[in-house]
Amino acid sequence: MSESFNLPLHPQTEKRERPDPLPVEIAQINAQYGSFRDVTEESLRAKIEADKSKDSWADEEENDSTSADEDTTERLDQLYKRRAAITQFAHQAHMEAMFALDFVSLLLSKHTPRQAEMSMSAYLKQVAPLGSLNSEIVNPPPKPDSAAKDTKNVSRGWRLQNFNSAAAKLLDSATRLEAEAASETNYWNEVLAVKEKGWKVSRLPRERQALGVQYGFLEATPIFRDRGLAALRRTNDGSLILDKGLIPLKARTVRVRVRSGSQITGCSKHRPASDNNESIESRILQARDTVYEEELFHELVREARILGSQGVTTRQNLVQFPVSEGQEVLLDLVDDDQMSPEDETAQSNEHAVVADALAHAIRILLAYAHRQNLRRRTQLPPPLTPKRRQTPEYQLLRPVMAYLQHSSHVRWLESLLNDMDRILKSAGITCDFTATPFSSLSLQRAVDGLPKVEALVQEFLFPYESIFSAQLVTRQSSFQVKVRTNVTTPPLGTHYEVSVNLPQYPDVRPPNRIGLQHEVASVITHFVLLDILTAITQSKGSPVHASGKQDTSRQLTWEAAYPHNGELLALSSTGQCKKMKVSLSRHELTVRAHSVRGIDGVGKLTADKTPAMSSQTWKSDGTPGQLSLMDFIAEVSKE
Amino acid sequence: MHELLLFASVPAHQHHELLQQLAGLTAMQPRHRLERRLIFKAYRKPGLINTRVGASQDLQGNEMQRLNKMLNGGMFYTQVVGSVSEADFGAQLSTAPSGDPDAPMSGTDSGAKFENRPYSYESQPWKLEFRDIPEAGTRSAVTTRLMASASLPRGDITTPMNAWGYSFVTEYVVEGDVFILNDIVIFLHRVLHYPAESPGSHEPRRQLPPFQQMTPLEKTGSYVLQASIAVQDGGNQEMMKTASQHLFGLREQLKSAVRLEQADRLSLDTRAK
Numbered sequence: 001m002s003e004s005f006n007l008p009l010h011p012q013t014e015k016r017e018r019p020d021p022l023p024v025e026i027a028q029i030n031a032q033y034g035s036f037r038d039v040t041e042e043s044l045r046a047k048i049e050a051d052k053s054k055d056s057w058a059d060e061e062e063n064d065s066t067s068a069d070e071d072t073t074e075r076l077d078q079l080y081k082r083r084a085a086i087t088q089f090a091h092q093a094h095m096e097a098m099f100a101l102d103f104v105s106l107l108l109s110k111h112t113p114r115q116a117e118m119s120m121s122a123y124l125k126q127v128a129p130l131g132s133l134n135s136e137i138v139n140p141p142p143k144p145d146s147a148a149k150d151t152k153n154v155s156r157g158w159r160l161q162n163f164n165s166a167a168a169k170l171l172d173s174a175t176r177l178e179a180e181a182a183s184e185t186n187y188w189n190e191v192l193a194v195k196e197k198g199w200k201v202s203r204l205p206r207e208r209q210a211l212g213v214q215y216g217f218l219e220a221t222p223i224f225r226d227r228g229l230a231a232l233r234r235t236n237d238g239s240l241i242l243d244k245g246l247i248p249l250k251a252r253t254v255r256v257r258v259r260s261g262s263q264i265t266g267c268s269k270h271r272p273a274s275d276n277n278e279s280i281e282s283r284i285l286q287a288r289d290t291v292y293e294e295e296l297f298h299e300l301v302r303e304a305r306i307l308g309s310q311g312v313t314t315r316q317n318l319v320q321f322p323v324s325e326g327q328e329v330l331l332d333l334v335d336d337d338q339m340s341p342e343d344e345t346a347q348s349n350e351h352a353v354v355a356d357a358l359a360h361a362i363r364i365l366l367a368y369a370h371r372q373n374l375r376r377r378t379q380l381p382p383p384l385t386p387k388r389r390q391t392p393e394y395q396l397l398r399p400v401m402a403y404l405q406h407s408s409h410v411r412w413l414e415s416l417l418n419d420m421d422r423i424l425k426s427a428g429i430t431c432d433f434t435a436t437p438f439s440s441l442s443l444q445r446a447v448d449g450l451p452k453v454e455a456l457v458q459e460f461l462f463p464y465e466s467i468f469s470a471q472l473v474t475r476q477s478s479f480q481v482k483v484r485t486n487v488t489t490p491p492l493g494t495h496y497e498v499s500v501n502l503p504q505y506p507d508v509r510p511p512n513r514i515g516l517q518h519e520v521a522s523v524i525t526h527f528v529l530l531d532i533l534t535a536i537t538q539s540k541g542s543p544v545h546a547s548g549k550q551d552t553s554r555q556l557t558w559e560a561a562y563p564h565n566g567e568l569l570a571l572s573s574t575g576q577c578k579k580m581k582v583s584l585s586r587h588e589l590t591v592r593a594h595s596v597r598g599i600d601g602v603g604k605l606t607a608d609k610t611p612a613m614s615s616q617t618w619k620s621d622g623t624p625g626q627l628s629l630m631d632f633i634a635e636v637s638k639e
Numbered sequence: 640m641h642e643l644l645l646f647a648s649v650p651a652h653q654h655h656e657l658l659q660q661l662a663g664l665t666a667m668q669p670r671h672r673l674e675r676r677l678i679f680k681a682y683r684k685p686g687l688i689n690t691r692v693g694a695s696q697d698l699q700g701n702e703m704q705r706l707n708k709m710l711n712g713g714m715f716y717t718q719v720v721g722s723v724s725e726a727d728f729g730a731q732l733s734t735a736p737s738g739d740p741d742a743p744m745s746g747t748d749s750g751a752k753f754e755n756r757p758y759s760y761e762s763q764p765w766k767l768e769f770r771d772i773p774e775a776g777t778r779s780a781v782t783t784r785l786m787a788s789a790s791l792p793r794g795d796i797t798t799p800m801n802a803w804g805y806s807f808v809t810e811y812v813v814e815g816d817v818f819i820l821n822d823i824v825i826f827l828h829r830v831l832h833y834p835a836e837s838p839g840s841h842e843p844r845r846q847l848p849p850f851q852q853m854t855p856l857e858k859t860g861s862y863v864l865q866a867s868i869a870v871q872d873g874g875n876q877e878m879m880k881t882a883s884q885h886l887f888g889l890r891e892q893l894k895s896a897v898r899l900e901q902a903d904r905l906s907l908d909t910r911a912k
Contacts, residue, residue, distance in 0.1 A: 374667070378670065380819065381821070381822045381823075382869075382871075383640055383869035383870055384822055384870045384871060384878050384881065385871040385878070386872075386878060
């Protein structure tokens, strides 16, 4: 404290009265003695002791009069001395200022005596009369010639130097301007080249002095529409760069993969990279493609979210949907450089065509959705209401899914019918199957006022329908299966409508709408079986007749005992009974015949199987040399 | 439903340029429109009940009050609008089957036939458009009026209109192009008159004269630019405000081309006196 001894000019006021705010004090204590946590009774006592022995300055201050140390008197002396020195300095300064004032006043009193008199000191007034001092301008002595010459030389030198630097600056700016003009020409040439290629070049709305090129799609969702505009900036050498702001430059593509089981069996083709990656044209194209792809994926995810009930799942960067058992389609957005053939994708190329077709299809559908947006936008708008108009999800996944699902069902049904056909053929029965897959698509249909392209795409947005019809063995009977797939409006999914024309069994009606494949299969096989039974009962042994045998009269006549179980009975004139069981499945047709003695009361046949038990099975591979069904019937019909 | 409007007059020489500007602004091609507009005037049918008003003794039911209000309310002119195509004009001349020796083979030139099909008044679709006089005393700088539209039966419209208490006054044709900008309908149009007004006929025309003979009402051939926006609920101040904000936005955007402004209220008066 003694080092920074400062001197109060005024007598000391009572500082104690100023109330020290508590927080300041606490902070002070903390700083001085450390945390309160360290304060213990002992330490405090020790401190008090120490304070007492030290006799601090605070005590001194408080009991100023009581302490009469030597130190204090010395200090007081020093204090008074310094105070005296300060007052002395102050007096001196005052005196000098007064002298200066008197001098100036005296000087001015020549011209303005009244005002000057006011600021004069009394002593001066006594001593010197007013206006006794004057001043005048004194011409300096003329400079020597050499000096003037020097000045002239110096100034000329300066001027020369300035001229030189100005010339250098002008030259500099001329070259800079030239370079600038060259690069500007370069820039504008490139802009013109871009414009001549047909791109829309315009001013940027935010940055009025910059040029931009519009490559996006006007009908896209607003975020992607606004991204379709990038600034055309000039580098220092005048070449054009495409400034897309914060959007990364990477090219991205929606990749379609087909997965069967755990293997990737097909991947959509990589977009061919443009040959010169550096040209502005290719960069604009790449930006356009990327914005399209990103919008596509955005819309795919948006649509996938509402399709959760139909098995579509989304991950952060993946949309997947099942096609059929064990087969899935995966859609993801990948960087172009990442699309290099991976070990994963190279496993098989079985479904590469499918994947490629899907990739094209979703893009066409997005373009179609854009056209629909334009159509909607240019319609007369409905009146304003507080309710916001929502843009519906585009139909991208739904038509694709419907198509895949439908074609898988159609192929299954076709193979089923083909199997049956082959079995029947091998059994010598001709059955007429006709299939018209995707009969609902008619690409020639012209819709009034709709461009051809849109009409074409629109066809694929309606529910799909395929019709299978068959002319059965007996002349009048036929059946028709309509397969219908619908993913936009309920009823969702694929269902089969089977309609049958069996005059023999007018009561037999299939269920209205069947959704499951095995049910459809059993319904169809059942009808074919019923039809075969009808054919057998109606056969009358004609083929035998044709084969030239004489005993036509002794042919048995079969009657359908339990047609739904495939059982036939024939009663011969001798009272012997023959029973035949026909069973049909997708893989084979089996006819078993044996004689029975009679029918017991319950209707059960008490079969005596040992004697004439004959059976025949026809398979779809059609073993040559087999009897045909009718021949076999004729054979067993013989008594 | 309410309609908010701004108008501007467009001289003929500016028309083409403005079409292009609007096409750029709205990012769509203009949609050409030709409309027949028939004006009908409401009249009070004689013999209607004119109940006394103000007698507090007979308390009128709500329904009755409403009916009275409807029957004794103001009378208005209304328009019946039917859109036509340019091929309909003067069509009767081209299709007159004057002694053409070669009867057209059926089915061979269906496209051409489609184009030359005569204008059929019987199958002309119509729409009734009612517009109230613009609201008075609104501080906002747009024209606001009550509006309603309804589709009418096809064909001869005078009979049903007469039955509803409207008589045919006159008709004209509006020709123009429509643009849509979000919720705003921009209609750049002009009014065309039929060539010679035969004073005797008090019926809508059954055939249209050739289009070249139509004369614009405004002799200089200038157009009217009308920007309108419809609001479902005119009582919703919020919506009305939004709608007029949209219109003002458009006015700002078109400021360098045309000056959109409010129309004189009395010039859009549809009341029948």
